[in-house]
Structures are given as C-alpha cells and as structure tokens.
Amino acid sequence: MEKLMITGGRPLQGTVSISGAKNSAIALIPAAILAESEVILDNLPLLSDVAVYSEILEELGATVAWEGSQMKIDPSSIKSIPMPNGPVKKLRASYYMMGAMLGRFKEAIIGLPGGCNFEPRPIDQHIKGFEALGATVTNEHGAIHLYAKELRGNKIYLDVSSVGATINIMLAAARAKGATIIENAAKEPEIIDVATLLNSMGAIIKGAGTETIRIEGVSELHGCRHSIIPDRIQAGTYMIAAAATRGNVLIDNVIPKHMEALTAKMQEMGIGIEEYDESIRVLGASRYEHVDVKALVYPGFATDLQSPMTSLLTQAQGVSVLSDFVYSNRFKHVPELVRMGAKIRVEGRSAIIEGGRLNAAKVKAADLRAGAALVIAGLTVSEGVTEVTGVEYIDRGYDHLVSNLRHLGADVWRQTE
C-alpha cells in the first residue's frame, strides 16, 4: 500500500497543465461503442478509472489502443456479453455501460457499480429514463438486466438534474427510433462534451448544456476523432492548493468559464485571480476573508470541489459555512482535517469552519476528493510530515499529482507502507 508524505509550508510557484476531464472520459469511452467504426479520443487523463474502462471494452471484444493521452477504440467486433462481475464492479461510472449497451444491442447485464461511496448514490433516474424509452429493467442478484425489443424516443422529466442520468439517457436514445426530450437535464460541461462526441459520430443532439436536451434518434453512428475538455475539478484543486499555500501558480489548459463559481468565491476571499484565454493565474495573499459557499449543480459551485475548499477555508480568518446541496453527507474529510487540528463541525448539510493553523498528522482519504482535501491541508503545514493513506482513491482522479506538485515546489513523495 502506498501513502503520500507531505512536508508543507512552501508556497506553490510555477505552471501546471491540466489534463482531460475524468468525468468526461469515463462517459466518452463507453459512448464509443455506439459507433460502427474507430473512435479516437485525445487529451485523455492517465487515470486508473480510464484503465478500468478500457478493460471493460476489451472484455466485450473491442480493440483498444491507449498511448499517452490518446485512445483508439475500434468497436466493430464488439459483442453483447453479460457483465455481472469483473471490472464493472470497480467503477461507479460503469453505469454508462447500461445506456451504451442498450443503445447498441438493446440489451445489457451490468453488475451494480462500485466507486467512491461517500453516501448512497441511487440510479433511479437512469432507470426511469431507460424504461421511458421502452426497456424492461430488473435487478437480479446485484446486476441490472436491461432489455428492449425496440427503443423509442420519449419525453423524460428528471426529478433531479443528474449528470449520470442525463448522459445515460443520451447514450440510449442516440440510436432509438424518434425523438427523446430530456427535461430538467443536468448542464455540466461534461454533458456538452458527450453530446459533441455523439454528434461527431452522426447523432442529432441539441440543447446540451441547457435544461432541455432533444435527441433525434438515428439508425447508425460512425467513428470520429474527439478531444476531451480540460478537467475543471483538477484545475480547481490546483487553484485551491495554490491559494492555500499562498503561492503564485498559472493553471494552464483550462476553460476559465467552467471555473466561474470558484474564481468568484476565491476573489471574495481576497485571493488574486488573473484570467487568460486558456489559463488562470492564482495569486495567494497573507490574509483571507471567511466566506459562505453553497455546492450546487452547474453552474453553481461544484460539489467535487467542496472538500478541497474546506481545507482552504481553514486558512481564512473567522467562520465560514460550506453547504453541499448536491450530496447531503459528503464530509468524510472533516474528521481527518480535525485530526490535523482544524476547527470544523458538521451540522446537517453544512460544515462550519473556523480558520486556524493545522498540524501534521497521519490521515486517511476515504474518497477521491476527500483525499485531495487532505493533500491540500498537508501542503499548508510546515512542521512535521503529513501522511495520507488511501492513495488509490486519489489516483482515480488526479494523474501526475506528485510530479505536478513537486514541479510547483512542494515537498511531496510517495512511500510504500
């Protein structure tokens, strides 16, 4: 087992380049199986979740060639094979195989997904969507069985603006008969990225990025080449780390528009932000004001940055309140930050954070973004060594984390236990 060792207290300085978005990549890879010929994905992040997804596609008979940040997926020899166990269990986003397989074969057997279980994460809206398109969906011994004689477009109103359900319905509907309309669709940039890929494959999808998405089904999709959007959560994590260490960092290969909710909050705290076409500079200061933050669906403050933001708010003067209206109980980082001396209490959906100094401690990442929060906290502590275990979670969402941080001047290394 590996752990991350951090001696903090050094302001991060320099430039970090952000890789492609994890939450796009793990939807784009399954989307490729809807095509009849080769799909090339560029700007892919080098992450364990991406590797698991390539295993899933290979299990189905697709040819996957992954070199650096490019993946070539030839789905022409893919077969409909039940996947109740195996790699699908390792990954929460394996639920996209349901929509993709249903769209391609009108049937699928997929084991219920694993992944970061910071709280129960239902998939009822995905299933409601598949059923509206004409599929029968049953749960048999922990695997979801989906079958449709024919998929027919329909109007689907999502009870919650779910990223996963919106994408999954787009995947299933792209090759259905007739038009599908998703109302109260999620608006995250990753949804636009998936729609862009599907449209390049010959699909007809309009309105992605708004709350109404219209999909005109087509009978066949073809291969294409697509470059994945930059990872806004990775970018936000480095922005927060730069500020928490009172550094000066240029975050390169970002879409500043995607970062607006975070940049607004950071400016409110007194952190300097300079925006360029494809980069953002974060200029730390000696004193930060407390702020209140509400994590909401996009374009609101991202729930995935809620945990890293908690660490930053320990560095502000006074009391900040950080509430998560997407997940009610995503606070597994809090007890660990408290072990590092943070004054935080959780009340309902909110963490109440009183600014103050942290100290080095041995802490455990219980999920991906909790891990990022602990690394940021460790980077602020100059005395002693902070040890973060649960690195396998962090590796799910941050490629080259150690080398990137070292390049920015941090004293961080991996150690095998």
Ligand code: EPU
């Ligand atoms: N929800 C339902 N029913 C559903 C689906 C969702 O009640 O059928 C609820 C969830 O419980 C949650 C809310 O709706 O309260 C939003 O969930 P959503 O479906 O949007 O989340 P997701 O698609 O499962 C993706 C990301 C998450 C990110 C959320 C919110 C992937 C693979 N995961 O999850 O990313 O937190 O959107 O933006 O894309 C991460 O990267 O660390 C991560 C957890």
